[in-house]
Amino acid sequence: MGLLDWLKGKKKQAETPASNETPEPEQQDAPAPDPLKVAVIYYSSTGTNHQLAKWAAESAEAEGAQVKVFRTAETAPDEAVASNPAWQAHLEATKDIQEVTLDDLEWADAIIFSSPTRFGNIPAQMKQFLDTTGGLWFEGKLANKVVSGMSSASNAHGGQEKTLQTIYTTMMHWGAFIVPPGYTDMSLFEAGGNPYGVSVTVDQDGNMIENVEAAVKHQAKRTITVASWVKDGQAQA
Known part of the structure; x- marks a missing residue:
């Protein structure tokens, strides 16, 4: 056997892994985390808080x-x-939206409420x-839920806060x-500047006076962010 053949044999031997070598385990992708579960719960007689709830839901869905x-x-x-x-028409238009139950509260990681003001x-x-x-509450199943709220009234000092x-x-x-x-976003100032939660004034024709859509979506996004921190912290505890 010539020198060239001998060198080729040594190279082939070096490229072939020894049979007693342990192969490296294949890396497995980490399972995707469960999505955050959000319940948007509202009461609305003529549609204002229904619309606020829809905007909040859109924002939460955009956050995954x-x-x-x-x-x-x-x-x-x-x-x-x-x-x-207007009340009768709205009740008929939203009759297919599911009524909230206690199971829905237990299911949710975060809950956003939207409610009109009555006196x-x-x-x-x-x-x-x-x-x-x-x-x-007695069973401790509502502890550590992340919650936020929105409101409406027929005038600027009608009791939203x-x-x-x-x-x-x-x-x-x-x-x-x-x-x-x-006051974590400029949209809150455009919406009337209520630091407790987005609130809107509704005129006699049922129209929202302030432009609150961006503020509602910011509040929902902020709620989702905090809820994700809480959920991650609980998982690591």
Whole structure:
């Protein structure tokens, strides 16, 4: 055998891994994290808070969250609803939107509420639902939920801030993490500057006076961001 053949043989031997060498394990992709689960819960008689809820849901979905929109049950007498054509029309138009249940609260990582103001307070339809959460609260299943709220009224000093504080009072008893927008984005100033949560004034024709869409979407995005921090922290605990 010539020198050239011998060198070729040595090269081939070097390129062939020894049979007793342990092959490197194949790298496996880490499983994708579960998407954040967000419930947007609203009550609306003529459509304002329904629209706020839709904007919040759009923003949450854009952030990659799994989003469900729910309405609280309409508890007003039929004759009261029928006396207001806009109320009757909106109730009919949204009849296919699922009514919220306690299971939906338990499912969600983050919850965004939207509620009109009634005499400086939340309406009976929202209060009635919140008053049913005692069982979940007692079991500790509402602790560490991330929550935020929005509101509306027919004039600029109609009680929007008090309505949000009322919602947040319940959330404090839950042991939830409340995420107000504060003044964390310029859109909040354009929307009226309510640091407790986006609030909008509605005229007698049902039109929103302030431009609040961007502020609603910012508040929802901020809520999702904080909820993701909480969820990641719980996973590492």
